[in-house]
Amino acid sequence: xxxxxxxxxxxxxxxxASLELRCNYSYGATPYLFWYxxxxxxxxxxxxxxxxxxxxxxxxxGFEAEFKRSQSSFNLRKPSVHWSDxxxxxxxxxxxxxxxxxxxxxxxxxLIVHP
Amino acid sequence: xxxxxxxxxxKITEKSQAVAFWCDPISGHATLYWYRxxxxxxxxxxxxxQDESVVDDSQLPKDRFSAERLKGVDSTLKIQPAExxxxxxxxxxxxxxxxxxxxxxxxxxxxxxxx
Numbered sequence: 251x252x253x254x255x256x257x258x259x260x261x262x263x264x265x266x267a268s269l270e271l272r273c274n275y276s277y278g279a280t281p282y283l284f285w286y287x288x289x290x291x292x293x294x295x296x297x298x299x300x301x302x303x304x305x306x307x308x309x310x311x312g313f314e315a316e317f318k319r320s321q322s323s324f325n326l327r328k329p330s331v332h333w334s335d336x337x338x339x340x341x342x343x344x345x346x347x348x349x350x351x352x353x354x355x356x357x358x359x360x361l362i363v364h365p
Numbered sequence: 366x367x368x369x370x371x372x373x374x375x376k377i378t379e380k381s382q383a384v385a386f387w388c389d390p391i392s393g394h395a396t397l398y399w400y401r402x403x404x405x406x407x408x409x410x411x412x413x414x415q416d417e418s419v420v421d422d423s424q425l426p427k428d429r430f431s432a433e434r435l436k437g438v439d440s441t442l443k444i445q446p447a448e449x450x451x452x453x454x455x456x457x458x459x460x461x462x463x464x465x466x467x468x469x470x471x472x473x474x475x476x477x478x479x480x
Contacts, residue, residue, distance in 0.1 A: 293471030350420045355407035
């Protein structure tokens with residue numbers, strides 16, 4: 251069965267500092283990989299995704315992520331964090347079944363931004 | 366911009382009572398997902414529809430939960446009877462039929478409290 255691990259429950263950074271959120275997955279093949287962001291009391295918004303090709307992908311809001319097959323990782327990065335980035339971040343993997351994507355989410359990492 | 370609609374936004378119910386949630390996906394979206402998100406955890410897929418057909422419901426507690434999408438448009442998730450452990454956020458998401466079929470658009474969720 252596929253699984254997603256986000257080892258950091260909370261991450262605290264200062265505004266303007268760089269950010270890296272970790273994500274590791276377990277799956278028999280290269281899955282489809284996603285990062286979502288969730289503000290308090292809201293639904294999730296897709297930040298970026300990886301299917302194939304260039305292992306460094308760019309997303310919205312200045313985020314990027316790098317797929318490393320050898321480490322089964324898909325870490326999210328941002329060079330300079332803004333106070334508005336404080337939110338919950340979820341890594342997700344998906345496999346194809348019957349023409350549909352079946353997703354599995356990690357437990358999330360809460361990002362706290364200090365002024 | 367089109368959005369996924371969910372109602373109610375908040376629901377308080379007593380254990381052993383029945384409760385129902387409604388979701389209206391973005392017009393034309395073929396795939397509809399129901400998730401349960403317990404506080405501090407990532408979303409857990411309960412059921413996935415492709416049009417009116419169930420694609421995956423392996424994590425749906427079928428003794429008390431049911432979901433339907435009769436005309437392949439809006440959907441209802443029901444719990445009967447509710448238990449204390451059902452307190453959670455219930456999220457609905459939808460994906461397009463063509464093009465970016467992997468992108469999930471989330472609604473704001475329904476916060477359920479069982480007392």
